[in-house]
Amino acid sequence: xxxxxxxxxxxxxxxxxxxxxxxxxxxxxxxxxxxxxxxxxxxxxxxxxxxxxxxxxxxxxxxxxxxxxxxxxxxxxxxxxxxxxxxxxxxxxxxxxxxxxxxxxxxxxxxxxxxxxxxxxxxxxxxxxxxxxxxxxxxxxxxxxxxxxxxxxxxxxxxxxxxxxxxxxxxxxxxxxx
Amino acid sequence: xxxxxxxxxxxxxxxxxxxxxxxxxxxxxxxxxxxxxxxxxxxxxxxxxxxxxxxxxxxxxxxxxxxxxxxxxxxxxxxxxxxxxxxxxxxxxxxxxxxxxxxxxxxxxxxxxxxxxxxxxxxxxxxxxxxxxxxxxxxxxxxxxxxxxxxxxxxxxxxxxxxxxxxxxxxxxxx
Numbered sequence: 001x002x003x004x005x006x007x008x009x010x011x012x013x014x015x016x017x018x019x020x021x022x023x024x025x026x027x028x029x030x031x032x033x034x035x036x037x038x039x040x041x042x043x044x045x046x047x048x049x050x051x052x053x054x055x056x057x058x059x060x061x062x063x064x065x066x067x068x069x070x071x072x073x074x075x076x077x078x079x080x081x082x083x084x085x086x087x088x089x090x091x092x093x094x095x096x097x098x099x100x101x102x103x104x105x106x107x108x109x110x111x112x113x114x115x116x117x118x119x120x121x122x123x124x125x126x127x128x129x130x131x132x133x134x135x136x137x138x139x140x141x142x143x144x145x146x147x148x149x150x151x152x153x154x155x156x157x158x159x160x161x162x163x164x165x166x167x168x169x170x171x172x173x174x175x176x177x178x
Numbered sequence: 179x180x181x182x183x184x185x186x187x188x189x190x191x192x193x194x195x196x197x198x199x200x201x202x203x204x205x206x207x208x209x210x211x212x213x214x215x216x217x218x219x220x221x222x223x224x225x226x227x228x229x230x231x232x233x234x235x236x237x238x239x240x241x242x243x244x245x246x247x248x249x250x251x252x253x254x255x256x257x258x259x260x261x262x263x264x265x266x267x268x269x270x271x272x273x274x275x276x277x278x279x280x281x282x283x284x285x286x287x288x289x290x291x292x293x294x295x296x297x298x299x300x301x302x303x304x305x306x307x308x309x310x311x312x313x314x315x316x317x318x319x320x321x322x323x324x325x326x327x328x329x330x331x332x333x334x335x336x337x338x339x340x341x342x343x344x345x346x347x348x349x350x351x352x353x
Contacts, residue, residue, distance in 0.1 A: 006218045006328055010211035015204045015278075025182030026189075028198040035191055064185050066192075085206075133198035 068100035216246030
């Protein structure tokens with residue numbers, strides 16, 4: 001009988017440090033201060049996350065504009081089995097969110113029951129409590145009704161009764177993913 | 179070229195904020211590594227200060243660590259044998275940059291040691307000697323750690339035996 005085959009964890013890690021440059025540096029600084037920035041392109045469109053160079057002319061872009069903290073889901077994919085280091089440890093939707101004031105969409109996570117997720121739904125930023133200047137300063141997005149203001153949606157408990165926005169109990173029970 | 183601070187200065191709610199200029203983004207891969215049956219035998223034998231190898235039945239090359247197959251002939255290796263703890267330096271380099279998590283002072287010497295009877299070099303550190311005196315052809319022997327485990331770390335390093343250098347004809351085919 002052959003001996004039992006060995007197995008051991010093997011972790012390969014490269015701790016890359018990157019220069020962020022003016023545009024992404026400003027974007028990340030904004031996230032730390034709870035402000036999402038887009039950049040205005042030569043055709044007048046606002047790009048978020050901001051591009052460093054114009055998609056049409058390739059010129060350097062510098063005109064940053066603060067955006068709203070509410071947005072619209074433009075497409076999504078359900079993640080039934082989150083992996084380590086993903087934004088949420090309970091099932092969530094990967095979403096592209098077009099923030100109010102922007103013309104392009106940002107990739108992030110949406111904390112909402114699967115049955116409620118749809119293209120066109122309105123969502124708001126939920127900020128991380130500790131922010132360092134990283135995309136993870138946005139903890140995730142949460143659903144809102146249009147009656148809610150961005151401030152309410154992100155911080156108050158008044159909207160906590162809306163599906164998936166209860167900060168205290170983000171893991172609300174739901175049926176298995178279909 | 180503008181800076182992040184200059185761009186932030188034009189935005190009322192962010193003017194004066196300490197700008198982010200660098201971020202550390204680790205690329206991390208987590209594996210469950212299994213060495214297979216041949217290397218499992220090799221690694222387990224290291225607990226007993228034994229160096230196990232395998233010989234190819236076709237070309238007769240001896241591989242250490244064994245992989246269960248001959249990469250030249252592409253056939254399974256069946257014959258197992260045990261090698262001595264001595265060998266010859268066939269090439270080396272001086273390492274001047276400390277790798278994260280490695281408990282060895284730089285600079286140090288890292289070498290291929292052709293174990294006597296083997297036909298591939300074993301990677302190993304050369305110690306107990308000034309690194310500037312390490313040379314191709316130098317005879318070395320394994321220094322084992324007190325704590326042995328199923329790992330090549332059971333061999334702390336190799337040190338010079340003091341024997342005369344090996345005849346280049348004995349290792350030139352296996353450099």
